Amino acid sequence: MKIIDLDYYAIYGNSWLHKMPAQYKLITAFLVLVSVLFIYNYAVLGFIYILLLAIILFSDLPKVKILLLSLYPLLFITLYLFSIDNLTYNLTLLMIFKVLSTATTFVLLIFTTTYIEIFKKLDKFLPSFLVSVLFLTYRSIFILWTIFENLQLTLHIRGKLQLSRPVYSLRLLGNAFGHLLIRAIKVSEDMYECMMIRGYSGNLRYLRK
């Protein structure tokens, strides 16, 4: 799922979770994370997961999209469980609920809270230069995504990727990403000039509500 789509849901969503202040959602997410790290009872973790599913069910959110995104970590956990000798039923459930509980919590958080709000809250705990890079990355995603979409269109029109011609397709992809990198560097130079004009001296300044 694209970050841009998530951002759309976070900004324009109108569920009761969207209206909740970001700090409460972050504290709740943190509590779920701590529970996952320290609780080794699959029943408790299963209960937390069911609770999260109930929240998704009773909120006006894109349920299928949230569920699909939150199931992604199952790929890793399948690989991990495959590597355990004499795997027990209890351990399997424990690991699955641990992974699903945190993934669902944070996917739910990101569907209802914009990255900007999260970064602003993190500003109190993280070094300012790190928060600056987070903001710059967030901004760059949208600029680069537009360039990337145009590139995809160009590739489609001028020389579609073909499985029957793997080397040609890989070269095409390589050239496209190379072009994207060159454009990205140009974007970064422009962005830095804008920052300097606006008085950047090592810290980004923004208005707090």
Added chain:
Amino acid sequence: MSHIHIQDGVLSIWLIIIGYLLIGLYLIFLFFNKKKFIANKKIALVGVISALMLITMTVEIIPPAYHMNMAVLSGIVLGPVLSILAIFVANIILAFLGHGGISVIALNTIVVSIEAILGFWGFKLLNSKVKNIFISVFLATFLALFASAWISAGVVYLGTNGVESPFHNHEHAIETVHEHSSVEHHNANSVSNHNAIDFNLGRFLFAILSLGIFGWVIEAVITAFMLKYIKQVKPDIIEYDISPGIE
């Protein structure tokens, strides 16, 4: 699998703490060398490269298990010091998507950063020996991806070496409530548990190496074509006399 998005609740707490301590030390280093690394135009480049990594991650080579991450490329463009920052930021954003755990952001960053650093030095070394940029980038990328898969497996092994212990403790808690008298039975059980549940590093390595090899080759070829294109169009990006980020 160039890198594995290790999830929350899988690794031991001590390893998670070590990961954050190492990243904390790195951030302190950056803070005290702010003028050299941050308060210049490279800060914008770090943000843009992070964004580029996030965008290329949406291109799945082998859906849904393998995607590119461009860590080697970030190492070559940003240099070893700043590529860690770009990777850390990309991992923070990814973790909020359930793509790798929040508690293991630091460890995931360390694994991918090692890939970037190996790619950077590998490229520098090979580029001076091999005249063909395609071959030098291909080899540097492939070897960095291969090494990072082993490091990932090592991290998972270190963090789950005692996979039975927390689980055993939980069983102990249940037994204390329900079976006060069966101490001997518990002891017999605990021994069997210690023998039974164990992380099989060999099987894990087999899984990630067999899944990853095809993806590594593709990622290495794409990165090689990418840098070949950059050398033709805008060579100053990679033809630096002094390594970027470590001058």
